[in-house]
Amino acid sequence: MTSAIQTDHLVKKFRRVEALQGLTLNVPEGAVYALVGPNGAGKTTAIKILMNILRATSGRAQVLGVDSQQIKASRLQSIGYVSENQELPEWMTVQYFLNYLRDFYPTWDIQLEADLIKQFELPRDRKLRHLSRGMRMKAALASSLAYHPKLIVLDEPFTGLDPLVRDELIQGLLDRAEESTIFVSSHDLAEIETFASHVAYLEEGKLRFAEELTSLVERFREVELTFDVPPAMPAQTPPNWMQLSNSAAVVRFTDSQFDAERTAADIVKVFGEPRNTTFSPMSLRAIFLAMAKSGRASA
DSSP: OOEEEEEEEEEEEETTEEEEEEEEEEEETTOEEEEEOSTTSSHHHHHHHHTTSSOOSEEEEEETTEEGGGOOTTGGGGEEEEETTOOOOTTSBHHHHHHHHHTTOTTOOHHHHHHHHHHTTOOTTSBGGGSOHHHHHHHHHHHHHTTOOSEEEEESTTTTOOHHHHHHHHHHHHTTTTTOEEEEEESOHHHHHTTOSEEEEEETTEEEEEEEHHHHHHHOEEEEEEOSSOOOOOSOOOTTEEEEEEETTEEEEEETTOOHHHHHHHHHHHHOOOSEEEEEOOOHHHHHHHHHHHTOTTO
């Protein structure tokens, strides 16, 4: 499968701070790929390297088959980029802003521009400085979608937005998903879970995992065991069991490599036969919390 984005052992140091520590990513074409992690994890640094705003200390990055250091104006005609802190020419009206950008992009679609203005309910004659944060993000996104980019890169686009605006932005992205690869960074796990096809988790500059979202959700389960009498807690458990705890005759843990038959067999081997066993699916947020608390982020 062809990659829209590839990074190979990407390192970025700011004096003594190593913001990225050997980041290796492969974003397949057509994916809706989420780079997630807490604030300060290195997400923005990675995106700025991809967009040739920052230079990596070492390692390589390719975007649409081109070394990121070679990305210049002509290459940006195929990339839509929206940042949380993106500066817009505040003195321009929405329509003037879009008119101004149109000549820079040979594939600019005037009908799509009109459709986006209508979809996002953008006030054509209002100056950008007078728009709310949500409307400014809509204007920025419309300006990045109107020329049918092959790759859409968004850095924390949902921060500080109300739920309705977030939903409208997500729908605008999904409407373009068939023709573009979408790469979005966020710490808003609930939003990401609603539309991402792939997810990568970055923490303190290190990639903890990267996989398809469906695969990730399928392999994690919250397990609850009920016994007639409190069981003896084992000194050792399978390495994929996380956050083992007990309260009286109830034992709970997270299984990061869930398989119904194997997990059931491991339970009997460790504890004996429980009176009742419950396997519960987990949200993306619950999975990340379990990994962070367990210290086994590479499970």
